[in-house]
Amino acid sequence: MNNLAKKYRNVQHSTTDKGGVLLLLHDGILRELRKAQEAFSEPHGGELSLLKAQMGVVELDRTLNFEAGPELADSLHNLYLHMLWVMSEALEKRDALGLAPVIKMLGELREAWSVACTETRQAKRAV
Template identity: 35%
Template sequence: MFDADTGFDIYQHTQTDARAAQASPRELVLMLMDGLLDEIARAEGHIQAGRNREKGISIAKAIDILGGLDSALDMEQGGELAANLHQLYDYCGRQLFGASVHNDLSQLVPVVRVLQDLREGWDRLGQEAGA
């Protein structure tokens, strides 16, 4: 059931599940963005250390998270914004794939920049709504 190696990993997974169950849609997006950025950072470390198997696992997880974000888009109701997000997620996925295939850290840089900008926008959205 778990890929976890330690009790702490299982605890973290349980905590994440509990947070997700109580989160608003905006908070879920922020959680996914945080997880995505963390996984990309792990992939970067694996590329630098030459750990190809682990790099592949991290890139696959990151692409899966992008797929989850993309599948949550409502293309009918979301209009141009949803279409633009779809294109950004597609671009990020292609860049991640290229970084993995070529062990090219430079392909991760624009992905991290795009995702940080998107995350910041979602975070600001919540601050403005709460004000």
Template identity: 30%
Template structure:
């Protein structure tokens, strides 16, 4: 049972968001978790780093689960996502920010690309109405 108003708002937002918005929300979460994981490594707070790098991995696994293999790009994205998970594991094991920062950059680029594609699709749909 959800008691806090903000939690109710978040749940409603998730349940009513269009698929493109949900995808962007996943990217936002992964980006946030990687950033916190990097700060954990930098602060030598390895419990924090582990927690948040693992959360980022879980979000990337959700991105993998959301792939639609009817489109050829899905196979490529699957490989990219698997690489991201591998690099986050390496960052966590070696307590190195280098692989995590690389993945942060990739996540930001992909998020921007999906945002642009979503806006283009929305504009095209509006022009057809």
């Protein structure tokens, strides 16, 4: 990534609300998962991308607020653990298709968060 793109991304991250940062994190994880899928055909290909995706999922897990919504946080925690396990299995077997369920789940979560963020922003504007 060139220097200008890095600067833009840093500004984007520093000026985005919490919901926007969450969406950016989902986007980054999905991007790395797709890169890993494509690179699995090469020897040792995709390992770095998959590691980045796993680190992103760990970060999602770290942001869970068990006090604000214990049931939701517990469900998401278990889902994130499952995703990490599936990613590890896919890496061990070098199975690009094995990442498809994680990509699907994360895409659906990202869409749900996007809707929630939009509704929250609209509610704040209405006040």
